[in-house]
Amino acid sequence: MYAFNYHRPDSLEAAIGLLRTCEDGLFLAGGQTLLQSLRQRLAQPSDLIDLGALPELSGIRREGDQLVIGAMTRHAEVAASDLVRQSIPALAALAAGIGDAQVRNMGTLGGSIANNDPAADYPAGVLGLGATVVTSERELAADEFFTGMFETALEPGELIREVRFPIPRRAGYVKFAQPASRYALVGVMVAESAAGVRVAVTGAGPCVFRVPAMEQALAQDFQPQALDGIEVPADELNDDLHASAEYRAHLVGVLARRAVKAALAGL
Amino acid sequence: MNATVIGKPIKRREDERFLRGQGRYVDDLRFPGETHAYFLRSPHAHARIRSIDTSAALAAPGVLAVFTGEDLKADNVGSLPCGWLITDVNGEPMKEPPHPPLAQGKVRYVGDHVAVVIAESYLQAKDAAELIEVDYEELPAVTETARALAPDAPKVHDEFADNCCYVWEIGDKAATDTAFERAKHITRLELVNNRLIPNAIEPRAAIALYSPGEDRYTLYTTSQNPHVIRLLMCAFVLGLPEHKVRVVAPDVGGGFGSKIFHYAEEAVLTWASRKVGRPIRWTAERSEAFLSDAHGRDHVTTAELALDEQGQFLGMRVRTTANLGAYLSTFSTCVPTILYATLLAGQYKTPHIHCQVTGVFTHTAPVDAYRGAGRPEATYVVERLVEQAARELGLSPSEIRRRNFIPKEAFPYSTPVGLTYDTGDYEATLNRAEELADVAGFAQRRQEAAKRGKLRGLGYATYIEACGLAPSQIAGSLGARAGLYESGEVRLHPTGKVTVFTGSHSHGQGHETTFAQVVADRLGVPIEDVEIVHGDTDRVPFGMGTYGSRSIAVGGAALMKALDKIIDKSKKIAAHMLEAAEADIEFDNGVFRVVGTDRQVTIGEVAFAAYVPHNYPLEEIEPGLNETAFYDPSNFTYPAGSYICEVEIDPETGKVEIASFTAVDDFGNVINPMIVEGQVHGGLAQGIGQALLENCVYDPDSGQLVTGSYMDYTMPRADDLPSFQIDMHGTPCTHNPLGVKGCGAAGAIGAPAAVMNAVLDALRPLGVTHLDMPATPHRVWQAIQQAKQQQAA
């Protein structure tokens, strides 16, 4: 870790203002990714602006047919929330499957999607459920938010305030863990709502993506076997120590079917 | 023996302080004026160092000193020594390249030590290290065991013709070849024993102090054997007088072998502490541990088993290439030879065995002993072969083993690979294991799993281990450059309380409890009155430390010898006090009694008399009750066991789950069954880890360590493991006073083969016949795909 200036502002305006004025600042949420990259000396920010003292960024509420989750809401809160468990059980299950208890007690929704790790779980949840990301500047549909590996549509200094999840008719998330890190080797979110069916895949490619062929098949028939024969091409998928691209492509099919099953079972 | 102490599951006394955070590990110690060291490590697998410019680092804030290999050389600092000489088949000694504590001229693996920065704070040292300019000429590297001897493989040490350290063999080659000619069936396997990274919870750490007033050094270090470190460092590396150096290994948080060896950091810190004139501390970051702790295993093997028509083993032929890494670590050379090939008889009466081992250098971290050290590798070869042969001959895994077991009447039994097993009852442990594992009900469980779309498999492994290292004469004749006895000292205080000093070292094993049980039992005193001291060369007589499951078998035996001396002397004192003849004094449960009378004195009263010799036969007996003994074993001990693993595989994802694991071990007599079970649990976790999860991978092109953190190196976690079914069936060791054998490595030795045999049993219906460890989901899935393609073709 290199030396940096630490701030803990008590208003959103101050937080955003600080980031604008400092030389090379970063927001600090749960620190579960950021502190590691600092410790490994992979990042050298001049200032860290801790969002921990901003209660308006935290919390879970229902607004009509939407579930709204603040950016600083911890994974453990989402996993344990009755509101989430009743309205989108798949999202509670997703949060419960992130990392370990310590990570879930610190890590946040906003930090996770701002970071957009190709193997993170939340991006599949946000994209698969067709959520909207509300920032300090604007509202971004999930389809525009995740733009590439560790890349998002966020502009420098733009802060995620909350994420609005439309409540689906049913949804299922199934993750196959990378054995060492237990991030998603592949994770698939399947959701059916009035707007149609969405299938989002994390872990498999450089960035979370949707599978239109599966979405169409499931729109016709929301059953696991509707996906039989639909293959995701392996050429653009990740290939590393833990899985070949072919294996990942295969897992997308297996997990998508299991996610449909989970959705049907209301898990 | 006193039945109330030995064999009782007494709670570990040391856990109180460990659980309360009151342990004193090296990193917990603080010294006035201390400074911090940071080691600059090589980013390259192989490079020539053209120059090192330390001037900017020296000028950086807080920096006190920067040293490189040249500084050590100028001060005549020597090479880190290797403790075991292996003689090549051609009669020549193995090749022994220099192992400078800081690189000289070349770096030979990613993580090799290049320079040390000493500063007021750790961060200052680390910041300054970034200012050191090293001009490297990058060179091609070889990291793969199987490629080390390829004609185009880059050489690790320029002074040798190739990367071969030695070719070594054991057994009668001609007789073995003849056995193969007579065979009705030959089973042949190509096996890889995956490279592992030890990962003790506590990373390595050291603090060195020099006291000019006494002209004396103290090194606090995370070691399993502080006397060995002192000896190697003084005699070979720093040329310091041994009596001027104290080495302390306080509480140590796990070692698994990786803390046996004398490491560069220990020597450099000790040397630099005098240069800098202040204490210097260093604690490895976890990433440094991955790079620079000695790794384990890493074999490539071709193995063959010759059988007759009844499935009797006629002979075994094994050829192994063992990766030694870039330099020879302390015991690296004996692990894949003496500690490996001598175990290839396993539990079987195979009449002829021949094994050839080629030790090779590669551009990787040194490889040395890791939990089991050679014995897991041997068991893996034997038990994979045996189970494969059973399949090929249509015998059950149980039957083929029973047909070949050394029968219990045959002990002592001499194997064709140099060992003489003293006792054992292999049928008994297998019977018990099959019962506990409910082998009879397996077919039904397999059917039930199939209904759920899962593949179920059952695998066996029966292992033998040679513990209680070691009879010094045998070890010496095999190339050991040290003796392998153990020391013990028993100090009875005037009040009857007891302090015991052992040359063994506890780094998680629970010696403070087990050894206290032994002493309390023998002296007939409450266990609370016994304190065990270890890990300090200023307090404890010269001892060889803890590894190879030797502590109770050798260290415990040394204590028994010292206790015998205490009791012998006490009898003389008691005879005087009771005005009786010494021959008429009997000792039982803490009381000396004149045979057949009620005249008696307690051991406490005897101790008091020994130290307050007012009425004492000074001309016949010295005052005091303090005895030291050294015990050198007459043979190894031979723990053995039968393991049965049941797995369930999801054929869609390739994920293997351990459905149940049964371990029945013969550890001889057991002092504390709870501690022994804990050792078995830990060993099984590591064995299962090797079979399913752990794998150290270097990139073959760049030589970078790919699995350099927990993001990529998979440690076993609690939810990877089932609740183990464990039992013991002991045949007491015949040649040590406690009848004990040792239990520390057993689980790690027997588990890998049992797991892999179970995985293959599950996959066999799909046409999969071979798989290397670790059986990750990806590998299992690939094997299934390949089998499908082969069957389609």
Ligand SMILES: Cc1cc2nc3c(=O)[nH]c(=O)nc-3n(C[C@H](O)[C@H](O)[C@H](O)COP(=O)(O)OP(=O)(O)OC[C@H]3O[C@@H](n4cnc5c(N)ncnc54)[C@H](O)[C@@H]3O)c2cc1C
């Ligand atoms: C051991 C371990 C295991 C893990 N396992 C998993 C797993 O299985 N699945 C998974 O999905 N994740 C996993 N994670 C990641 C973790 O869940 C966090 O979600 C993730 O680290 C980021 O969240 P954070 O709150 O910690 O963000 P931080 O680390 O604090 O920040 C991450 C990045 O986001 C930026 N940022 C944070 N908040 C905002 C905001 N509101 N607006 C704009 N930018 C912001 C920061 O500036 C920084 O660049 C794991 C982490 C660890 C340490």
